[in-house]
Amino acid sequence: MTIDLYGHPWSAPTREVRILCAELRIDHRFIEVKQAEAGDYLPEALNPACKVPMLDADGFILGEAHAILRYLATTCGGQAWYPAEPQTRAKVDQWLDWQALRLGRLAAQLARERHFKPGGADEAACAEAERLLALILPELDLELKAAPYVCGAQPTLADIAIFTSVEYLRLAGFALSSLDALAAWFATCTGRPAWGGQHD
Numbered sequence: 789m790t791i792d793l794y795g796h797p798w799s800a801p802t803r804e805v806r807i808l809c810a811e812l813r814i815d816h817r818f819i820e821v822k823q824a825e826a827g828d829y830l831p832e833a834l835n836p837a838c839k840v841p842m843l844d845a846d847g848f849i850l851g852e853a854h855a856i857l858r859y860l861a862t863t864c865g866g867q868a869w870y871p872a873e874p875q876t877r878a879k880v881d882q883w884l885d886w887q888a889l890r891l892g893r894l895a896a897q898l899a900r901e902r903h904f905k906p907g908g909a910d911e912a913a914c915a916e917a918e919r920l921l922a923l924i925l926p927e928l929d930l931e932l933k934a935a936p937y938v939c940g941a942q943p944t945l946a947d948i949a950i951f952t953s954v955e956y957l958r959l960a961g962f963a964l965s966s967l968d969a970l971a972a973w974f975a976t977c978t979g980r981p982a983w984g985g986q987h988d
């Protein structure tokens with residue numbers, strides 16, 4: 789299978805796919821798409837949303853990071869990352885949705901305001917994002933007190949997705965100090981060779 793991955797090094801959803809590719813040693817070509825050029829690079833016919841990441845696997849075009857993660861895990865020997873056992877898989881799906889619908893949006897907003905956006909942050913927007921993060925992150929911390937990874941003893945797609953959002957929180961200067969288990973999990977994940985050093 790010939791795999792092209794369109795993405796941007798600093799895009800968290802792109803990072804998710806790149807980390808899985810590195811873990812599974814998936815031979816692929818990475819095509820960098822500058823954020824402002826996404827619409828030019830990704831013609832509507834290929835990807836109506838004009839968003840990255842986008843996968844082209846032998847002409848099979850797929851968008852949405854989590855759909856790409858599931859597809860690659862299923863077709864490229866990543867069953868351990870997306871276990872077939874129904875209850876474990878349901879938990880992985882639960883945390884993937886949690887990341888997409890809750891943590892991911894807040895972390896991206898905070899990173900945009902505090903790190904990526906030139907000219908100063910919208911402090912009111914940051915305060916609201918921080919307030920909501922303080923409400924939801926203890927859910928994750930509690931889970932990580934019970935097991936080393938989000939869905940048990942081994943890392944799964946859920947860890948990869950959540951990791952990229954926590955990276956954004958760190959870029960934004962958000963302190964994890966009161967979330968001991970989350971901070972320890974983040975350090976463990978950072979130590980995995982496939983998870984670091986792709987912001988270039």
Ligand SMILES: N[C@@H](CCC(=O)N[C@@H](CS)C(=O)NCC(=O)O)C(=O)O
Pocket residue numbers: 796799800801802823824826827838839840841851852853854
């Ligand atoms: N839900 C999508 C989000 C994709 C997304 O928002 N990508 C951003 C980069 S992080 C993008 O392509 N922005 C360029 C644009 O909107 O033109 C996913 O998980 O893949």
